[in-house]
Amino acid sequence: MLVVAVLFLFALAVFAIAFYLRFLDSFKAFETNGIKGPKPSFPFGNFKKTLTGKCNFVDELSEIYEEFKGTERFVRVFMTRKPQLFILDSKLSKEILVENFKHFSNNVSSKWSTAKDDVLRKCSPFVCTGNDWKSRRTEIVPVLSSTRMKGFHPKTKRICQKLCNFIDSKLRGEESVDVKALAYNFTAEFVSDFIWGIDARAFTKSAPCELIQMKDAMIQQAFKCVKAYFLSDLLPFFGNRRFFSKLSDKFFVGLLKKLLAEDSNCGRSDFLNHLEKLKVAKELSESELTGHTTTVVIDGIETAGALIAHCLLLLARNENSQEKLRQEINDTLDGEDFPTFDRLNELTYLEQCLYGLCSLLYTFVETICFQKL
Incomplete structure (x- = not known):
């Protein structure tokens, strides 16, 4: 039994180390292209206070905005280990949301739930993507x-x-x-x-x-x-x-x-x-x-x-x-x-x-x- 317990703990430790290293590896996104941003932390990324219930998501975004506004048009942020771009420049925002919206119409919120579980929400143009979005919006x-x-x-x-x-x-x-x-x-x-x-x-x-x-x-x-x-x-x-x-x-x-x-x-x-x-x-x-x-x-x-x-x-x-x-x-x-x-x-x-x-x-x-x- 002692040998089994030791092997289990060893396997668990190896898994934890591999998971940690893989997680940190995801933070290397954007390093090669020079995109700046706040330093993320394990395992929360850049939104530790939000995920631990200490503040509102918008408050934490506001802190990042205040830190980089005027010097960067956009910065990289991580939601846990997912890399995202936070747009700071109003002109660039207009290009994304209006002039070049066709390239950015697929939003991540569409992945927050499934059509099987959330029939009503998936019928909303706010979360639809592609042709479904066009159809629902037109309606x-x-x-x-x-x-x-x-x-x-x-x-x-x-x-x-x-x-x-x-x-x-x-x-x-x-x-x-x-x-x-x-x-x-x-x-x-x-x-x-x-x-x-x-x-x-x-x-x-x-x-x-x-x-x-x-x-x-x-x-x-x-x-x-x-x-x-x-x-x-x-x-x-x-x-x-x-x-x-x-x-x-x-x-x-x-x-x-x-x-x-x-x-x-x-x-x-x-x-x-x-x-x-x-x-x-x-x-x-x-x-x-x-x-x-x-x-x-x-x-x-x-x-x-x-x-x-x-x-x-x-x-x-x-x-x-x-x-x-x-x-x-x-x-x-x-x-x-x-x-x-x-x-x-x-x-x-x-x-x-x-x-x-x-x-x-x-x-x-x-x-x-x-x-x-």
Whole structure:
């Protein structure tokens, strides 16, 4: 038994040394072509704090950006042992994301889950690649046009009035207002009406908003999936995980199925009508149609909600900017209670406030060239 134990420990040691040396060998990528970057560490690469839960991924990217901005157009980084390029220069980002996008359309996030496990997510143009990406993008773009959004503007006004009434009720009761929750309530109401033509009841106190609960379930599962993907290259048994939860998948498929089965003359939303036409014209499955709705849910509720919440936070910290924006809105309203769709486009400073936050997100996240080299 002693001999067997010794042999086992020896084999384990040899395996560990071989694994370590192979891991370090992967860090030699880019050395021959002179691409600079922060020094990686075993076994986390350049994102130790992210993978150990000490900070957000964007925070660690920000540190790398601050270290190399102004001196390098791009740097190399490692996610565990996977070499990546982190694009720092805005002009180069535009070349990659716009002018030469055809060479960079296959993104690494498409590998975070499988079509078998994540049917809805794999139907989204955000993670599709090649011809699938072109097809899915073509299907959803027409219903998100400026003309369609202008037609939805009267409903937007009604949703904004709900928001105002909710805030008034809080203030009358001398209650504090959770601005982050308020932003998500607003985007949930908007998305619910825009996609399905139904009330999300996000401003109702009697019960929690089911749509927000499903969105939260999707986001929580997504974080687990991304972390598992990073670790899978280090420890392959982590494998692929679902990006969206089974609970949210079942909810959104059931909701769409129910609404499509109803009479189309009952005030169906433009988005739902568009999906109905796609189902007939392209013979799409319910999962493929639902994939388009969850695409808008994530981008419309989570992304837009986070953007609004952070914008309000920064405005609260900068009273001069807050007053400047308030003055612009009052001047644009010119005595009216709500701006027309065309007048919204005249709110230049509001656009700058929102775009400023968007540019930060794009700088630190979207400008990463997610291409495995």
